[in-house]
Amino acid sequence: MYIILSVFVFYAIGIISYEYNFFNYYFLIVFSVLLYNTIKSKKFIYNIVIISFLVLSFINIYYNSKSVLEQYIGEEIDFVAKIKSVNYTSNDNTNFNSYNATITEIKGKTLHGNENTIIYLDKTQVLDLNSIINIKGNVSDISFGKNFMLFNYKNYLRSKKIYAMIFCTSNPIMIEQNYSVYNNFTNKFKCILRIFLRTI
CATH class of the missing domain: 1.10.287 (Helix Hairpins)
Structure with missing residues (x-):
């Protein structure tokens, strides 16, 4: 007993x-x-x-664990995020740049655990990688259908612990730059690797 x-x-x-x-x-x-x-x-x-x-x-x-962001789908929120990396795409028709990020604060309330998300920002604006920003945005769900290759993007995002994405509606306010030495090294390595692969 x-x-x-x-x-x-x-x-x-x-x-x-x-x-x-x-x-x-x-x-x-x-x-x-x-x-x-x-x-x-x-x-x-x-x-x-x-x-x-x-x-x-x-x-x-x-x-x-439940996603905190899912509670705000359809709402505009003020949040703090750590910008980890940019998602490169060959599609020039899109009006947005997308970034992998973790949300640390929503509406002035600190989260107990960081939550992964994808942030979409107008192409006229650029976010510094490895930075912490304060910004506003509309929260959207991740409902995407399967393509002809049967790739389920929604399941892929969920495997990355991403349950919602954010479309930014304001200018970012910089809080901190180069918050992570490891993240900075990773981004530089990916950049060098991408340039190397293009030359092959």
Whole structure:
């Protein structure tokens, strides 16, 4: 009975800690304590079960978490986003540039976890990659049909944890540039690779 109760408690706290964005700290503390306990008491099976249920709680929440953006479909919102990369296209007829981004704040409220999205901006404006911006936009769903190759774009976006996209309606306000060294390196590498492939 004690084992079942403790497993349930650790699992429940794991879900709560993920929702309030301190799962990493919780996992690290529990893992350290259980590792010490394993060395001291040799209770391998019990500690492995606890760790397994902690990981299970993370997987359960991560893959079943609801999109915050979906709640605002059809609305114009003010939001803060991290611009990760630009989507290059060979279609010159479109009036928009599209960017992969993560939303960190909506209507002045900070999200517990960053949410992936695609931001569409008029071609006359350009967003700096690896920057954090404040901007307004209309939230749209990702309902796209299958093409002749049977490629389902909606399912593809969902696999990337993208449940809604945003069409910007205002000028971006720069908050921070070069927020991520890793992201900056990745974008430069992609740019060099794209230029190299064009020369082949």
